[in-house]
Amino acid sequence: DTEVTQTPKHLVMGMTNKKSLKCEQHMGHRAMYWYKQKAKKPPELMFVYSYEKLSINESVPSRFSPECPNSSLLNLHLHALQPEDSALYLCASSQSYRRGTNIQYFGAGTRLSVL
């Protein structure tokens, strides 16, 4: 099973709302990632969690707040977003480097629209 599940599939929010994106995997992976993808562009890395600790933050604005409650779950909390934050948000996971393959498996994404 190489499934990464993201919910919701679609989200519309106002600039004053608070919402959360959820990502779940049950492959025993210890690294999880958030990417932002604008239309017709490649994904851009936002955050990396390794062993439930934030290891990489690619200078993402504080209105995006990641959380990793356990090794299977990754959240992205959204607050006071701007219309330019509208995008597809992808989650991915991979094994730790010690366990060999470094393939990242992606979820289907959450399509976010900020009004």
Next chain:
Amino acid sequence: AQTVTQSQPEMSVQEAETVTLSCTYDTSENNYYLFWYKQPPSRQMILVIRQEAYKQQNATENRFSVNFQKAAKSFSLKISDSQLGDTAMYFCAFMKHTNNNAGNMLTFGGGTRLMVKP
């Protein structure tokens, strides 16, 4: 820093024919990995093929194969017997080898939109 370049923004191919997608990269690393990912209209990024830089043999996965030229820093993807389901955006990606637990960063190219025509 690494860069990945896909020089073909769009391509089309007739069903059952063969098509080659180009990818070049720039790095000073010697130990790294290269990937091709496919993103159909359903949005999910799906791994097509993976190549380890230390391996001279080109990777193959069924109808998909790569031509890896390390000295030229080139990593093209060949799709044989193209099928309608191959219609998608294809991303070439680079990953540096690491010996830590910080996670592995992928650097993506700009993508090639492939249309398979019946």
